[in-house]
Amino acid sequence: MAGNSFGKIFKLTTFGESHGAAIGGIIDGCPAGLSLDFEAINREMQRRKPGQSAIVTQRKEEDEVKFLSGIFEGKTTGTPIGFLIENTDQKSKDYSHIKDIYRPSHADFTYDKKYGIRDYRGGGRSSARETACRVVAGAIAKQLLKGIKITAYVSSVGEMELTEPYSEVDFSEIEKNPVRCPDAEIASEMVNYIKSIRKEGDTVGGTVSCVIQNVPVGLGEPVFDKLHAELGKAMLSINAVKGFEYGSGFAGTAMKGSVHNDSFKADGSTKTNHSGGIQGGISNGQDIYFKVAFKPVATIMQKQETIDNKGNKVTAEGKGRHDPCVVPRAVPIVEAMAALVIADFWLLSKISKI
Amino acid sequence: MAGNSFGKIFKLTTFGESHGAAIGGIIDGCPAGLSLDFEAINREMQRRKPGQSAIVTQRKEEDEVKFLSGIFEGKTTGTPIGFLIENTDQKSKDYSHIKDIYRPSHADFTYDKKYGIRDYRGGGRSSARETACRVVAGAIAKQLLKGIKITAYVSSVGEMELTEPYSEVDFSEIEKNPVRCPDAEIASEMVNYIKSIRKEGDTVGGTVSCVIQNVPVGLGEPVFDKLHAELGKAMLSINAVKGFEYGSGFAGTAMKGSVHNDSFKADGSTKTNHSGGIQGGISNGQDIYFKVAFKPVATIMQKQETIDNKGNKVTAEGKGRHDPCVVPRAVPIVEAMAALVIADFWLLSKISKI
Amino acid sequence: MAGNSFGKIFKLTTFGESHGAAIGGIIDGCPAGLSLDFEAINREMQRRKPGQSAIVTQRKEEDEVKFLSGIFEGKTTGTPIGFLIENTDQKSKDYSHIKDIYRPSHADFTYDKKYGIRDYRGGGRSSARETACRVVAGAIAKQLLKGIKITAYVSSVGEMELTEPYSEVDFSEIEKNPVRCPDAEIASEMVNYIKSIRKEGDTVGGTVSCVIQNVPVGLGEPVFDKLHAELGKAMLSINAVKGFEYGSGFAGTAMKGSVHNDSFKADGSTKTNHSGGIQGGISNGQDIYFKVAFKPVATIMQKQETIDNKGNKVTAEGKGRHDPCVVPRAVPIVEAMAALVIADFWLLSKISKI
Amino acid sequence: MAGNSFGKIFKLTTFGESHGAAIGGIIDGCPAGLSLDFEAINREMQRRKPGQSAIVTQRKEEDEVKFLSGIFEGKTTGTPIGFLIENTDQKSKDYSHIKDIYRPSHADFTYDKKYGIRDYRGGGRSSARETACRVVAGAIAKQLLKGIKITAYVSSVGEMELTEPYSEVDFSEIEKNPVRCPDAEIASEMVNYIKSIRKEGDTVGGTVSCVIQNVPVGLGEPVFDKLHAELGKAMLSINAVKGFEYGSGFAGTAMKGSVHNDSFKADGSTKTNHSGGIQGGISNGQDIYFKVAFKPVATIMQKQETIDNKGNKVTAEGKGRHDPCVVPRAVPIVEAMAALVIADFWLLSKISKI
DSSP, X not given: OOBOEEXXXXXXXXXXXXXXXXXXXXXXXXXXXXXXXXXXXXXXXXXXXXXXXXXXXXXXXXXXXXXXXXXXXXXXXXXXXXXXXXXXXXXXXXXXXXTTEEOTTSSHHHHHHHHSOOOOGGGGGGSGGGHHHHHHHHHHHHHHTTTOEEEEEEEEETTEEOOSOGGXXXXXXXXXXXXXXXXXXXXXXXXXXXXXXXXXXXXXXXXXXXXXXXXXXXXXXXXXXXXXXXXXXXXXXXXXXXXXXXXXXXXXXXXXXXXXXXXXXXXXXXXXXXXXXXETXXXXXXOEEEEEEEOOOSOOSSEEEEEETTSOEEEEEOOSOXXXXXXXXXXXXXXXXXXXXXXXHHHHHTTSXX | OOBOEEOSSSEEEEEOXXXXXXXXXXXXXXXXXXXXXXXXHHHHHHHHOTTSSTTSOOOOOOOOEEEOSSEETTEEOSSOEEEEEXXXXXOGGGGGGGTTEEOTTSSHHHHHHHHXXXXXXXXXXXXXXXXXXXHHHHHHXXXXXXXXXXXXXXXXXXXXXXXXXXXXXXXXXXXXXXXXXXXXXXXXXXXXXXXXXXXXXXXXXXXXXXXXXXXXXXXXXXXXXXXXXXHHHHHHTSTTEEEXXXXXXXXXXXXBHHHHSOOBOTTSOBSSOTTTTEETTEEOSSOEEEEEEEOOOSOOXXXXXXXXXXXXXXXXXXXXXXXXXXXXXHXXXXXXXXXXXHHHHHHHHTTSBO | OOBOEEOSSSEEEEEOOTTSSEEEEEEEOOOBTOBOOHHHHHHHHHHXXXXXXXXXXXXXXXXXXXXXXXXXXXEEOSSOEEEEXXXXXXXXXXXXXXXXXXXXXXXHHHHHHHHSOOOOGGGGGGSGGGHHHHHHXXXXXHHHTTTOEXXXXXXXXXXXXXXXXXXXXXGGGGGGSTTOOSSHHHHHHHHHHHHHHHHTTOOBOEEEEEEEESOOTTOOBTBTBOHHXXXXXXXHTSTTEXXXXXXXXXXXXXXXXXXXXXXXXXXXXXXXXXXXTEETTEXXXXXXXXXXXXXXXXXXXXEEEEEETTSOEEEEEOOSOOOSOSHHHHHHHHHHHHHHHHHHHHHHHTTSBO | OOBOEEOSSSEEEEEOOTTSSEEEEEEEOOXXXXXXXXXXHHXXXXXXXXXXXXXXXXXXXXXXXXXXXXXXXXXXXXXXXXEEEEOOSXXXXXXXXXXXXXXXXXXXXXXXXXXXXXXXXXXXXXSGGGHHHHHHHHHHHHHHTTTOEEEEEEEEETTEEOOSOGGGOOGGGGGGSTTOOSSHHHHHHHHHHHHHHHHTTOOBOEEEEEEEESOOTTOOBTBTBOHHHHHHHHHHTSTTEEEEEETTGGGGGGSBHHHHSOOBOTTSOBSSOTTTTEETTEEOSSOEEEEEEEOOOSOOSSEEEEEETTSOEEEEEOOSOOOSOSHHHHHHHXXXXXXXXXXXXXXXXXXXXX
8 A cells, every 4th residue: 555556557656766776667557559659758758857958957867768578579568567767877975964854845854754764865765756757657658548638838937927728828839948838938037037046046836737638538437536636646646746726726716607617519519618628527528627736846055944863953955956946847747647647547438338 | 446435444435326215335444443423423414414504505314324334332343334324305306307418517428428328316426415425434534533633614715715824713613604614704704695696596616725733744655645645636536626735735836945945843843834744745743734626516597508418409407406605515525535535544654664 | 455345347345244234335347338137136146045945044034135326227327336235134132142252163253353342243244144245246247247157056065076077067957956066966965964964063064166158368467366366366255265276276286287288279269178268367268167165164053162252161052043054055156256256357358458 | 457466555566577678576565664684585586496406497597686676774665665687598589489379278378369469488477487576575575574484385296295284294394305395205206206207398286385373363354355365366376376275175175064163272272273274364373274286387398289379280399498397486486475465464454453
């Protein structure tokens, strides 16, 4: 019941610490016969990897994925897909000074108390480095879900916000700037802001929006495993996430039912989509869209008062290489987790009725 | 893999449709030896039941729980607790007119497409009547979690909002008014607003806030089953929920790390609590707090254009007895789901280390 | 993780004690659209129920199943099927004398030690009465598996054994005698033997054989969830079972590979079937056959030395109504559990490849 | 739901094919704080590894385990333990001749039909090479279960049988001979017999017996996850296993209840142990003992008539390096699987009662 697996049918289990020899995982339940596009997997890894631009951490990891099983002559065999990503640029010495220190708003304190032991190097298991494994699995899930299109982008950094609804966004702009905001002008401001924040030795939060298109009707398993409930869990399981809303979200709470309700057209589609493509926990074929809130990164390059594991007051100051804002690199992670959720329910939906 | 179970160790499985003979469930994994306070269970049921006040649905259900197993001489035996709640006041005829009609923003369309068949009476399985079973299980979980205090309340109805942070709220006020908002004045306005909305034949959304106090350090199972990820899933699985945020939530995305970070005091507690009592997916002993967004109820007493299952345009108009706003009755449901999550992780945490 | 659920896709969870108000269960994951034959379900219940013949326990239970959900207009809806069987003829007073006593080879001692409390009436949860719920679910699974034929029969009682291989057995004979052995002559001897054993106040064990025919190729999920591993677990979970073997079984251990190997014919079928229809944990389309060992019933109508819960020596003597030999009533239970395993893997097999 | 995980709390997931780059696994749920004895793990690997003696396959694999995560400064951290065993001596060319051929009583046919694709090299995923991963996990489970002693040994090879009950066996003899039978004389005959069988190009089956001592009372989760049901599943999931019996097993079916029942002594122990240490699916503190049946290895060095994947008749003849009899190498695998089952239930039992 330890929580290192995600999914029921298309199931990912991950392992690995930030500064161990390697991280990796096992995908169990990928159907046989899927021809894998390894280049596409690599592209997803490149979108997440550190050092990709001036506004992210400068740790250098190639994040090359080694597949060890479950694939034969380029196709999945139905047996578990084991994979490995070696850690090559960990600098554990950067962390020896925090060996006994609980950094504010990190997981140092809670891991130590829960387990009675912690691998302090680079945050150990609590590091977002683990999400590289999710991107591997998500990239395979995306290939399984041919025709379903999953697109995430940065919709805010600090107080800078892209206010257009997703339907007015030009997705082709997303990857044209390092911050992955589909409005070139706002993106440019965001980049500058992140750079200035970094200079202050500070960090900032933001939001990632995601849209899933061409979803078949019928995905989701009420009453507990509603499609949006699993999407929410998936997103909330990503490091630094503080909130999730789909469709009309929090804003929808202020609406009246007569306005909020999505009228059907003759073909079963709806005139509006406050439902966010999900009704009663099951996809209705309309676009699914949701937003994910990321807090500011906890590691700041400023002196902070904190305590050590004996309760002594000490001062901590970030060393090592860190992201001043996680949302640009979170974009492929959000897509990956969405792909895992959709793949799982898509497979399950094939056996909903006789 | 059908989704009618929740929890891993303390596991609830529910069954039942709104207008079937009964709804019920099985709680598997409740430790043996717990003396049950049946009156306390009943009190929770009363808080959720229909007909309890002028601002909720007037369906009359006593919601009396019959326990069929797993309890001997007032104590849990460690064997599964089977329970039943009979449906006594269902008026299925109220629904014959929507037999072939897909009501806007209901689950009629999606259930029909997913399963190829639907029990249209009262929304069938998609009805929030199912949540009565969650309240039963949650009430038992609360008793297991002696000392941990779970308190939910209405923090907004439509645009009327209680803006105080939870720490300034007087919890003793919550149950003194039918809307369960702990500020008497705002509560009174909310009640009036809900009444006026109902007169219009319309509905409105709102938010429920929840606080969990006296939580032991160490609950939550990273990396996927983070405490807040399971809380999020639990809340999003409740009917009509559109969003979830914990700690600083969406507002936290605009903050800088230097402001957002929670400094430790010598005793391991923190000066601020933007983390919402959870760091790295594990409880840190501070108060856990979160907010849940509920959309306006889809059933309105107004004519709406929609379609039937042949794609013909038809007009639907709500009949039956419905809530103009779900948040007052959602309060005990939010608490129940929170209790289920906490109970599960609390049991698991006992075997985290040797 | 309490163990009251079976199956992953087609999942049964049961509850109930021998002398509680009712026993019952929830079947979650039965595909929608299955027209149920309630008469067929009832026939299976009749095969298991007490009091059906002179050689079984004389407790009188109609074992009428009440379905409470998941079925609409005679068809499954894809939502959980809740069902109930009331206990009508429990005579708890028969058990007050064993309230504090640990009956030899019963579960009194282990339940008491594990849970610190036990419902002593009729063995509580450890009673084979629970298997009535399995027969309900198995009967539905059988209907789902149209075309697949599952047939069990008694192959030995004590030392009386039916030595013919299953392929020489006339299945139409099975239900013609109360012991459910397909050889009329041996059956008659078995009946007489069971009667004489009962007169002695004693009990005896036996074996049940089972054959599954017309199984599609491809059921089973290596490496841990091999088809025969799940069948084995299913059978071993039935009360009083001590062993399981499939195909050549224990006898096969003495064979040479050159004799044991099953040669293929051009159509993919095999000339022999020592494999028992399963190779590498996956069905190969040949008949699956296995044998299940049942110990003698622990309750005997003789005085036995034992202890009470204080460690005092006491004498126990069976009262109440008990089976002198369980195998006749175990036949439909073995079939039911086999049906649950096959249904689960059959559904899963539909998503093995793209 | 693909079946490559075992256990619920102490959970092993494995990956890898016989001739891939590596096999490996993830252990999720091992409690934190366990000091690992790597030498002890290695000793278990040596007992299973190929090439260890003249009577096993001569494939040369060092089976060195690389731990990649979940361990810090020699102790488990509570995070998932990822590990890898490289394949170094695979000779895939040995298998090119069977690329399109279905070897009798192998899993070639069923994997091909189920998945539509197969890695034919060395049997791919269906190879017993995967069990090396089980031994790794089992070795760690054994260390967790300090004080509980798990001992397996060969109790028969072909028709040569060790007839003494386990209680009369000298466990210290087991590892003194390559066949792992604790009677030196019978062991010597078995070795000679296996050698002669190998000369014939043939194979033979056998049985492995296993005893678990010092088991706490209370392990096992009725009604489906009975201790012996999980042990049975665990054993049946091992390659080549055809049967499982515990306690009195199949022989017990011929006994009368008055003989079979285990009378209690004042201290709660029993005078006899036909129950095999388990009553009602829960350990009673007495020795658990069971026997596992292994079929003769399917690969024989003789010409066999079979078919290819087009249905053409062809001749297959074993090449490569194979075991003439698996039971000597199966001994540590049986122990490992037993350790996994016991570890899982032992952890769960800590939360059975409040």
